[in-house]
Amino acid sequence: MKRFFSFTLIAAALQLGGCSYLKFNHEHEWKGDAASPADRKMSEPASMITPMSEKRETLMATGYAVISIQNHRNPAQQRLLAIRASKLDAYRALTEQVYGQQLDASTTVADMTVMSDTFRARVEGVVYGAVLVSITPVGDDTYETTMSLDRNLVNDLRALYIAHLNSRRR
Secondary structure (H helix, E strand, O other): HHHHHHHHHHHHHHHHHHHHHOOOOOHHHHOOOOOHHHHHOOOOOEEEEEEOOOOOOEEEEEEEOOOOOOOOOHHHHHHHHHHHHHHHHHHHHHHHHHHOOOEEEEEEEEEEEEEEEEEEEEEEEEHHHHHHHHEEEEOOEEEEEEEEEEHHHHHHHHHHHHHHHHHOOO
């Protein structure tokens, strides 16, 4: 039963995280490029490896947090902690859009039967210049925070991150 619960929890986390990376977010969470495909330069080849951030003028990300599970007895403090947690979740979603996710997976097979199947997702990066768009209560027990990031900052963020990685290697 514990294994089933763990697998269900991991699957739900990946599905929810995937929604923020793929375009399964609400329509208001990102702005598409104003130029039509015919207006784009023909010299730029379309590729699956072209980052999504280069196709949008503004990256948008939304984070969520539940009020009642915050670790405090005071309801007002729980609300403040939920707001903070939802903002951090939005930053995580922005970081996924800028840098992507690192996935580690491991499967163990014995006697042609899968004994264990585990995977772990990780995101790492630096985000600055993000703009807080809104903090909104959703229902009675959830906060939603939406943040945006200008596309012009994305290349700066990536260059800063690469420089940081290179300095750690030395």
